[in-house]
Amino acid sequence: GQQVMQIPQYQHVQEGEDFTTYCNSSTTLSNIQWYKQRPGGHPVFLIQLVKSGEVKKQKRLTFQFGEAKKNSSLHITATQTTDVGTYFCAGGRYGNKLVFGAGTILRVKS
Amino acid sequence: SQTIHQWPATLVQPVGSPLSLECTVEGTSNPNLYWYRQAAGRGLQLLFYSIGIDQISSEVPQNLSASRPQDRQFILSSKKLLLSDSGFYLCAWLTGSGNTIYFGEGSWLTVV
Numbered sequence: 001g002q003q004v005m006q007i008p009q010y011q012h013v014q015e016g017e018d019f020t021t022y023c024n025s026s027t028t029l030s031n032i033q034w035y036k037q038r039p040g041g042h043p044v045f046l047i048q049l050v051k052s053g054e055v056k057k058q059k060r061l062t063f064q065f066g067e068a069k070k071n072s073s074l075h076i077t078a079t080q081t082t083d084v085g086t087y088f089c090a091g092g093r094y095g096n097k098l099v100f101g102a103g104t105i106l107r108v109k110s
Numbered sequence: 111s112q113t114i115h116q117w118p119a120t121l122v123q124p125v126g127s128p129l130s131l132e133c134t135v136e137g138t139s140n141p142n143l144y145w146y147r148q149a150a151g152r153g154l155q156l157l158f159y160s161i162g163i164d165q166i167s168s169e170v171p172q173n174l175s176a177s178r179p180q181d182r183q184f185i186l187s188s189k190k191l192l193l194s195d196s197g198f199y200l201c202a203w204l205t206g207s208g209n210t211i212y213f214g215e216g217s218w219l220t221v222v
Contacts, residue, residue: 006153031209042200042213043154088154092209100146102153 004091006101014109019076021104023089031092032065032072037103038085079108112137116201116214123221129174129188131217133201136182142204143184144211145176149197160184196221 003026013019023032031050035043047056049065049072056063060083062075076083086105090098116133123129135141145157156169158176166176173192177185184201201214 033210042216045210045212048210090211097156097159098209098211100154100156 004089004099004101006089006104008104009102010105010107012107012109013079015081016078019079019083019106021074021087021089021106023072023074023091023101025070025091025099027070027091027093029069029091029093032069033090033092033098034063034072034074035088035090035100036085037088041085043086043088076106079106081108081110084108112203112205112212114201114203114212114214116217118217119215120218121220123191123219125193125221126190129186129191129195129219131186131199131201131219133184133186133214134182135184135203138182138203140181143178144202144204145184145186146200146202146213147197148200148216154200158186191219191221193221195219 005024007022011019031048033048034046036046037043047063049063052069053067054065060077064073072089074087084106086103088103089101092098113136142161144159146154147157148154157174158166158168160166160178163178163181166178174186174188196219199217199219202211204211
């Protein structure tokens with residue numbers, strides 16, 4: 001079945017450093033979505049990418065969707081302590097099921 | 111606006127006891143509904159999804175079951191809990207456009 005791999009599993013950065021998490025699907029996706037889960041909370045939708053090669057920005061966050069629509073990345077510039085949490089990618093195929101990656105846990109040292 | 115409610119927020123249950131987690135969605139009709147489980151520090155595992163009343167699909171074999179007696183109500187149950195059932199259970203619904211999932215606040219289950 002469809003698999004979505006996400007790396008790294010865990011990253012600990014100094015405040016102000018950049019952070020990137022990568023997502024790779026075994027199959028071509030119709031869209032990719034990113035979610036953030038704060039410690040003790042529930043995942044919250046951040047963004048959806050649909051087009052091949054699409055790039056979207058939300059303040060310090062930059063999201064990319066690969067040309068082949070099988071991979072994606074989330075890059076955070078100059079991390080802050082408020083960025084702490086687990087970031088999940090979720091791959092959508094043509095249908096109503098999303099397959100989530102295992103998530104990347106981000107810790108930020110102040 | 112659409113909202114999703116899930117309860118109870120936390121519970122501690124002994125091994126072998128039954129379980130019932132309830133989820134309701136407001137502000138929409140005929141939503142796709144989902145139950146996910148997240149073990150401590152792990153990713154999201156899809157347990158069940160439903161496209162309509164009494165229409166449930168199971169993603170993984172287990173001792174849990176789901177029911178959807180009403181359009182906006184989704185229930186996760188177990189007759190006899192196992193220690194391995196401990197985790198964070200999330201109900202979610204799919205928006206009609208954009209294929210985006212919105213999660214409830216989750217239920218922390220500890221089986222002792």
